Amino acid sequence: MEITRKNFAAQFDNITRDLKKSCFVGFDAEFTAILSGDCFKYRLFDTNEERYNQIKNDVGQMIMTQVGLTMFQYERDLDTYVAKGYTFHLGPQVFGDIDQSFIFQASTLKFLCRHNFDFNKFTYEGLPYLNKEEEIRVRHLLKENSQFNNLASTLDMADEKMLQQHCSEVSKWLCIGDDGTMYLDVESPTLRYIVHNEVRIRFPGVLTTDSLGNSHKVLIYRDKYVEGANNAPVAILEDNLMNHLLGFSQIISLLATYQKPIIGHNMFLDIVLLHTQFIGPLPMKYSKFKKNIHEMFPVIFDTKLISHEMGKKLTFDEVWKSNVLQDLYEFFSEGKCKKLQTGVNLIKLSTPFDVKQTYHEAGWDSYCSGYCFIRLGHWAACENSGKYRPVGPTEKIAALAPYCNRINIIRGAIPYMSIVGDDPPRHRPEWLHVKALNERVINVGKVASALASFGSIDIKPYGNRTALIAANSQFTVNNILKQFKNSQEYRISPFSVYRHSVAGQVAMWGVATIAGSLVLYLLHKKVK
Template sequence: MEITRMNFSEQLENITKNLKRSCFVAFDAEFTAILTEYCFKHRLFDTNKERYDLIKNEVSKMIMTQVGLTMFQYNREDDGYAAVGYTFHLCPQAVADIDQSFIFQASTLQFLCTHNFNFKKFIYDGLPFLSKAEEAHIKQQLKDETLLDNLVHGFTIQDEKELQKYCSEVSMWLIDNEEETVYLDVKCPIMRYVVHNEIRHRFPNVLTTDSLGNSHKVLIYRDKNVEGANSAPMAILEENLMNHLLGFSQIINLLASHQKPIIGHNVFLDLILLHNQFIGPLPNKYCMFKKNINSLFPIIFDTKYISHEMRKNLSFDESWKSNALQDLYEFFSEGKCKKLEKGVNSIKMSPSFDIKQSYHEAGWDSYCSGYCFIRMGHWAACENRGRYKLVGPSEKLGALAPYCNKVNVIRGAVPFVNLVDVDPPRHRPELLHIKSMRERIINVGKVTSVLAGFGSIDVKPYGKKTALIATSSQNTADKILKQFKNDREYLIVPYNAIRHSPASQMAAWGGAFLTGGLLLYLLHKRVNK
């Protein structure tokens, strides 16, 4: 189901109920930009901290435009799962002194157009949101009684005219009409909050409240002596305003409060964006980023990482062709996994998606992630049992516990992010050191081209005539060392920090000069005796 600002309020109760009933929730997001520039290329050199430091500033300019959540509910009677999927359309907002901004890359626009992204729903119907930091800022303004003025200062000329029109209607009603009540139709929640306050300020004797059964209407009583007259407490008006401004952030708060296991596919960038958009500005320290995410969502599974690890237990013929979400989903949904030919739980989506048109649609992709999680959890649980039969959600979660809070890292020096502990050690082969024997300045592009045929490699400068080489496998490193053993153009050897580090070399030369100077001094002193 698609959720926009048009139906969010009426669906919020159902979303909350479905979340409470779920045993885990699958997550996916679509962004306004993709980090495609050369400086953001995934490199075999990168530690997780280095990659986080590289992208955190750029990611602050990006937002999620769509968030998909699929809530998987287990039915004991038929031993199957009902999957309730939602696609939330989001759009940044300008409110008071907060003006959320973002970038849209042209390449991303083309990608979204190719996959039928609905820009109308994004711009006109997208849900607002606030980060924890922005929410605290707005609440502080409520406490300081400065929010109303800030809201009015942000009004356009059209907004000011509309506010004046509502006040004029009340004024004319009080002068020329004997009716005890009047209704104002105010659709915008921010304007509605301002109207309540402005009417109360200009006409101290009237009472204002929201009309029962129609949240758009402001009901105004002539005075407190009218039967049934009441004035909505300011706390209620402020709560209604905050709920509107929070928008989709209410869903994030629900997920955090219920602490359901969160399932995603390749979610490292998603989590960085989630922090920036719903927690606050990304911290300078990578360890603090991990701590904040774990505090919000203490149980996260990444199906990209799980599939990478579980694939090691399959032969080439048994395995999926890639770890891409679409390939992984089709491998399991089309019954290609030989280990899951019997006794698997049924999974039914409600309502159903059009599979041919829905990839890269956040709701559908979240469903695919959850589907793959269930299938891999079934496989892992049955392997632990030693036999294949129906498996409940608790046993699946238990079987996949070794992969919990381990988030896949694409083509880096470290295989995964550990959200609850220190990251694992480097899993790539030791670096290689290359020195150009002919060129005054080493040509990294040329070196990369020369070595590309040996396997997956990355090269980065390490001095005027030298560079470092990172390889994806020991086999690739061994082939390069063997091929260039007696090469006259390039000297390639295993990297040694003491021998090849510029700092170590400077220290060695400094020590040599110091020793030489001391010897000369002693020799000179002896000769002069």
């Protein structure tokens, strides 16, 4: 189901109920941009902390335009999972001095158009949101009773004109009307809050409240002392305003409250944007970022990492052709996994997706992530017990516990990010050091071309005539060393800090100098 501003309030209770009944939640997001340029390329040299530091100052310009959540509920009697999927359309908002901004890359626009992204829902119907810092600012202003004056002074011309028009209608009604009540139709929640306050200030003899059954209408009583009616409390007006401003942030709060396991696929950028969009700006320290994410979402599984590790147990003929989400989902949904021929749970959607559904639509991808998680969990649980049989959600989650809170890292020095505790050690081979023998300045592009046939590598300059090479496997390293052993163009050897770094060489010369001086001193003393 698609959720926009139009139906969010009406569906909120259903979403809450579905989430509460779920055993885990599939998650996916679509973005306005992808970080590009040489400084954002995935490199085999990068530690997770280095990669975080590379993007933390720039990722704040990106936002999620769609978030998909699929609540998987388990019917024990039928041994069946019922998936209830939602696609939330998000849009930035302006409120007082909060003016959310973002970038939209042309390449991302092209990509979204190819996958039938609905830009009208993003711009006209996208749900608002606030991160924790923005929410605290707004609540503080409301507490000090300064938000109304601040809002009224920042209205644009159209809203200011609409406010004056509503006040004129009230003035005219009080002067020449006979009815005891009147209605103002105010669609904007922010303007509705201002109208309540402005009418009470300009016309102190009236009473204003929300019209029962219609949240858009402001009901005004001519006599504030009329029996059976009361001014809508300011606290209620402020709560209504806050609920609107929080928008999708309320769903994030529900996820944090119920602490259901979150299932995604290749989630590094997802959790970075979850922080910027719903917690606050990224902290300077990588460890603080991980702590913040873990406090909000204590249980996260990344099916990209799980499938990579579990795929090692399959033969070449048995394994999926790749573990991108589409290939992985189709591998399991089409019954290609030979390990899952018996005792497999039925998974059904409560409401089928559109027949034109494509991948890279957040709701559908969140369903696919959860589907793959169920199949991988079933396989892992049966491997543990040595028997293929029906497996419930608790046992699946327990079987995949070794992968909990580990986020896949693409093409890095470290295989995954551990949200809890320290990251694992490097799993790539030691670097290689290359020196150009016939050039005063090394041509890194030329070196890359010369080594391209050996496997996946990255190269970065390391002085005028030297560079460093990072390879994805020891096999690649061994081949390079073997082939360039007698090269007349490049000298390639395993990198040594002491031999190849300036600091290491200075230290070695320092040690040598001290040792030499000591020897001379001892010889001089002996001669004397």
